[in-house]
Amino acid sequence: MQVYDVIVIGAGQAGPSMAAELVNMGLKVALAESNLLGGSCVNYGCIPSKTMIASARVAYLARRSADFGIHTGDVTVDINAVIDRVQERSTSARTGLENWLQGLENLDIYHARAAFDGQDGDLFRVRVGDEVIASKRVYLNTGASAFIPPIDGLQHVSYLTNQDILKLREVPEHLLILGGGYIGLEFAQAWRRFGSQVTVIEASSHIANREDEDIIAEIERVFEAEGINILTGHKVIHAKQDDQIMLTLQTSDGKQTTISGSHLLVAVGRRPNSNNLNLESVGVKKNERGYIIVDDHLQTTTPGIYALGDVNGKGAFTHTSYYEFEVALDNFKGGHRSIAERHMAYNLYIDPPLGRVGMSEKEARQSGKNVLIATKPMSHIGRALEQSETFGLIKLLVDADTEQFLGAAVMGYHGDDVIQCISYFMATGASYKAMQHALPIHPTIAEFLPTILGELKPLK
Numbered sequence: 152m153q154v155y156d157v158i159v160i161g162a163g164q165a166g167p168s169m170a171a172e173l174v175n176m177g178l179k180v181a182l183a184e185s186n187l188l189g190g191s192c193v194n195y196g197c198i199p200s201k202t203m204i205a206s207a208r209v210a211y212l213a214r215r216s217a218d219f220g221i222h223t224g225d226v227t228v229d230i231n232a233v234i235d236r237v238q239e240r241s242t243s244a245r246t247g248l249e250n251w252l253q254g255l256e257n258l259d260i261y262h263a264r265a266a267f268d269g270q271d272g273d274l275f276r277v278r279v280g281d282e283v284i285a286s287k288r289v290y291l292n293t294g295a296s297a298f299i300p301p302i303d304g305l306q307h308v309s310y311l312t313n314q315d316i317l318k319l320r321e322v323p324e325h326l327l328i329l330g331g332g333y334i335g336l337e338f339a340q341a342w343r344r345f346g347s348q349v350t351v352i353e354a355s356s357h358i359a360n361r362e363d364e365d366i367i368a369e370i371e372r373v374f375e376a377e378g379i380n381i382l383t384g385h386k387v388i389h390a391k392q393d394d395q396i397m398l399t400l401q402t403s404d405g406k407q408t409t410i411s412g413s414h415l416l417v418a419v420g421r422r423p424n425s426n427n428l429n430l431e432s433v434g435v436k437k438n439e440r441g442y443i444i445v446d447d448h449l450q451t452t453t454p455g456i457y458a459l460g461d462v463n464g465k466g467a468f469t470h471t472s473y474y475e476f477e478v479a480l481d482n483f484k485g486g487h488r489s490i491a492e493r494h495m496a497y498n499l500y501i502d503p504p505l506g507r508v509g510m511s512e513k514e515a516r517q518s519g520k521n522v523l524i525a526t527k528p529m530s531h532i533g534r535a536l537e538q539s540e541t542f543g544l545i546k547l548l549v550d551a552d553t554e555q556f557l558g559a560a561v562m563g564y565h566g567d568d569v570i571q572c573i574s575y576f577m578a579t580g581a582s583y584k585a586m587q588h589a590l591p592i593h594p595t596i597a598e599f600l601p602t603i604l605g606e607l608k609p610l611k
Contacts, residue, residue: 153259155181158277158286160265160428163190164469165459165476166292167252172480174257181286182258183265183279189245190294191461192469195314199241200337201500203317206233207341208502211377218539228345230322237317266429275433275456288455290479291443292472293428295421295461300329304390310415313338319414323347327398327412329387331358333499335418336370340501343379350380350410352400357383359499362560363512365526365544366505369562373501373542382410390415423462440464447489448482449475465490468497494558496574498567503529503543506570509558509577510548515610521551523607527599529563534594540564545596547573547583547603548610554582565596572597583607 159170162184170182187194213226252260263280267289270276274285297312299305311319313334322345328335331353343349351358351374357367358381374381382400388407389399395411402408423441430437436444436452442464449457457479460472474493481488496508515522530541543563550557559573576586583604591598 152276153181153282153284154274155179155259155284155286156288157181158183158265158275158284158289159292160277160289161190161292161294161424161460161462162188162252163292163294163460164192164472165479166190166290167248168473168476169290169292169459169479170258171252171255173483174255177257179257180259181261181277181279181284182252183261183263183277185262185264187245188252188260189248190292191296193244193248194241195317197469198244199237199317200313202237202240203233204337204341204500204502206236207344211344211502215539228322230345231320233345234318234320241317264427266427267433267435268429269432273455289457291428291451291456291458291462292460293424293462295423295467297417298420298422299417300387300419302387302390305417308390308392308396308415310390310396310417312417316342316416323412323414325350325412326414326416327352327396327410328416328418329398330418330420331355331360331381331383332418332420333359335416336374337500338416338418339379340374340377343377348378348380348412350382350412352385352387352398352410353381353383354386355383359505361511362505362507363546365512365546366560366562369543370501370505373503376542421461421467423464425462438464447491448487449479449490466495470497471495494574494577496570498570500567503540503563504567505543505560505562506566506568507558507560508570508574509556511558511560512546512548512610515548515557518557520557522557522610523549523551524610525603525606525608527603527606529596532563532596532599534596534598535564537594538564545569545599545603547600547607549583549604549607551609554584555580556583561596563596569597569600573600 156178158181159166160183170180173180216223261279265279268276268278276285325348326342328339328351331351339349339351385400387398388401391397396415397411425441434453443458445458445463459475478488494509499505526546529535529543546560548557556577561569587601587604
């Protein structure tokens with residue numbers, strides 16, 4: 152039985168970097184991955200989906216070119232060329248990762264499924280394919296995958312997941328999307344721009360339902376302008392497929408209706424990849440949703456075993472996974488970094504994008520803090536007007552007592568980058584007045600942050 156200093160199971164955004172840093176410290180490390188190196192982000196998440204979204208935006212701008220005095224004629228979409236570009240970008244990223252890892256001394260890569268196989272004293276046994284290896288320390292980075300709801304008849308329907316739709320080489324006549332969360336919304340807009348009729352079906356009362364009402368209203372306004380149909384408060388209770396896919400929908404008051412489409416994307420959420428790890432054999436516990444329970448230093452309920460990334464339920468993003476690698480590495484070296492220190496931040500890559508950090512307005516209202524708020528629509532910001540990109544708004548939330556930012560939302564042109572500026576500023580713990588009194592650059596979206604801060608008023 153081969154004994155390693157460290158075993159890393161899963162090669163998502165945290166696992167490869169953790170393994171590489173440890174071997175650079177002179178340790179002998181095993182990295183096990185049963186699927187493609189790079190995990191969701193590289194293979195069927197951020198990189199390919201944002202590459203696809205970029206093509207969709209070009210199609211959208213081409214159709215709008217007359218608004219800018221440019222005439223192009225009819226705009227057509229070569230979906231095969233779009234998918235080729237998506238796959239090339241993903242393949243290039245994965246190949247670069249593979250070449251980097253394969254060039255590291257003292258790193259053994261196992262292309263096989265790994266699961267715990269009990270314990271020998273302080274050594275955790277891990278079965279990798281037909282072999283058994285062991286170590287005193289194990290890091291889990293197994294990620295998450297699409298959750299498929301138990302809908303009657305769905306098992307007999309040729310539905311798509313977020314992985315499948317990135318390989319689809321035809322433009323659906325009518326794409327039905329089950330789920331009004333971030334994955335569903337991003338693909339809804341992209342495929343509408345490629346030429347599909349699109350209907351988003353959401354069981355709750357709102358799409359993007361973790362967001363504030365004014366943000367949701369802006370998303371709906373964007374989608375309405377692009378001809379995307381949204382059905383909220385509709386639960387799918389039955390599915391079948393003949394020439395078309397037919398869904399039976401039920402509202403909260405029991406009324407039923409049907410809708411048909413050529414294709415169905417199921418995007419109702421993610422589930423952690425924790426069921427096949429045999430965690431019970433080493434005493435690692437999961438919560439009721441299957442996420443591995445960790446503390447603020449990412450240690451599981453079994454000392455010596457750590458869980459990073461989507462599988463622990465602490466953040467469902469590439470950047471949170473990588474951040475957790477940095478925390479785990481710091482702790483390995485004797486440091487004390489904690490995931491409790493971070494302000495959660497993320498982007499929704501519709502167009503225009505939504506950037507969010509810290510508390511929402513809803514959360515701020517519930518916090519009991521003395522909150523100041525200011526909001527400005529993008530239609531009042533010069534840079535957005537110059538670009539004819541006036542959907543969206545900027546919302547800033549501040550603690551009146553500490554003068555620190557509580558949160559922010561930036562939906563609009565370059566909102567995905569502007570929110571990062573605010574996120575970094577929040578990490579310093581500085582007074583919002585430092586930003587308010589800083590020299591802005593004209594013309595930018597971010598130049599209005601000091602102006603907006605000057606309009607703060609008590610949250611009522």
